[in-house]
Amino acid sequence: MRSKTIIKTDFQFPGQKSVYKGKVRDVYTLEDNRLLMIASDRLSAFDVVMPKGIPFKGQILNQIATKMMEKTADIVPNWLEATPDPNVAIGTNCEPFKVEMVIRGYLSGHAAREYKAGKRELCGVEMPEGMKENDKFPEPIITPATKAEMGDHDEDISREDIIAKNIVSKEDYLQLEDYTRKLFQRGSAIADQQNLILVDTKYEFGKTSEGNIVLIDEIHTPDSSRYFYKEGYEERQAKGEAQKQLSKEFVRQWLIGEGFQGLEGQEVPLMSDEYIETVSERYIELYENITGETFKKADISNIDARIEQNVLDYLESHK
Incomplete structure (x- = not known):
């Protein structure tokens, strides 16, 4: 069974120069001074990345960020050029x-x-x-x-x-x-x-x-x-x-209740599949409340293949 979350990425895109893996996003540097950012389903709390991913979390973050970039572009220009996939943003490489x-x-x-x-x-x-x-x-x-x-x-x-x-x-x-x-x-x-x-x-x-x-x-x-x-x-x-x-404060509070605050020597408590499902539902609730729109779940039957195909199609049409 394929994972219904994207935890790590290992793509080789045309013109790819380097990859930086952050707590939640993986950033691919491309030629032509462009960056390709993949919002994973990783969950970070107290600066620690949790072992399991949250279904649809990356899509939710990417799509909210895109909408908010559009709504603030008159205040300050932003790096964003396009979102060829629910989890992917492409834009200008900046320092x-x-x-x-x-x-x-x-x-x-x-x-x-x-x-x-x-x-x-x-x-x-x-x-x-x-x-x-x-x-x-x-x-x-x-x-x-x-x-x-x-x-x-x-x-x-x-x-x-x-x-x-x-x-x-x-x-x-x-x-x-x-x-x-x-x-x-x-x-x-x-x-x-x-x-x-x-x-x-x-x-x-x-x-x-x-x-x-x-x-x-x-x-x-x-x-x-x-x-x-x-x-x-x-x-x-x-x-x-x-x-x-x-916010993800509810996750932080759950972790604190389980005796974890990211301090040295503390072990990350196990999140059950049932709990992860509730976290996913909370993120969908967040999306719908913040944007005022119904969340449309992307196809997660093979996330890696979907991302790769959407990105390749976009890069081919924007050479």
């Missing part, structure tokens, strides 16, 4: 900035854990006293992280350190901050139309060979973002109840 631009509208996730530990500053940005988990910040805060290689943890870093260490030039970094705020504003408005709250997210940027800054990777997906349901948010906050979330 990535070595920081992820994380922006938070609410005290949730990593920020809430740091706050609970008594910290009132994150990445050089002050967090007000007297906040409860999932409270809204007076203004969204930008808390960048350095990009980690696969298996390493991303690390918080301040604007001052990024500029002082010349990780990004001051001029470019200020532009990244400006784009980040505008993208978050747009993402929040899109979420609001779907009765959702965009809680926090991250953006990645690169520079083209012409020196232009473009948006790369994914945007406003449940892997890169946290969403709350808007309905009932205020009531849950007032009662001190947990918020109803649309």
Whole structure:
């Protein structure tokens, strides 16, 4: 029986120069200054890749990212050229900035854990006293992280350190901050139309060979973002109840409950097929809630062959 998920890829496309395998995406560098990005069904939590894949996850991430790129192209140009397959995106090869631009509208996730530990500053940005988990910040805060290689943890870093260490030039970094705020504003408005709250997210940027800054990777997906349901948010906050979330935080919470937080010496708990099925269903729910569209499952009877054929057809017609 063929696997119904794509966990690893080993393609040889025409004009292929190199392959980089990230936590979730495999990136193939092609000739003609193009990149081909395959969204796998791998699931990463606490910077650890889980042993089993989640059916349709890659398709969901790729298709949400594509829709969101289209809806934000007027704010900042992006790398995307086409999506010849449900799991594949092709676009311009860029030099990535070595920081992820994380922006938070609410005290949730990593920020809430740091706050609970008594910290009132994150990445050089002050967090007000007297906040409860999932409270809204007076203004969204930008808390960048350095990009980690696969298996390493991303690390918080301040604007001052990024500029002082010349990780990004001051001029470019200020532009990244400006784009980040505008993208978050747009993402929040899109979420609001779907009765959702965009809680926090991250953006990645690169520079083209012409020196232009473009948006790369994914945007406003449940892997890169946290969403709350808007309905009932205020009531849950007032009662001190947990918020109803649309993100992979539910996986993180399950892992924490099983005694795993990605720390040294901890073993990844076994995910049963039944649990994986529920995770897949949650991702489909995320897709439909975020986009407002019914999810159409791609043919997963032979994912590798499907991807290869779709990519070859596209490359042949776009020589």
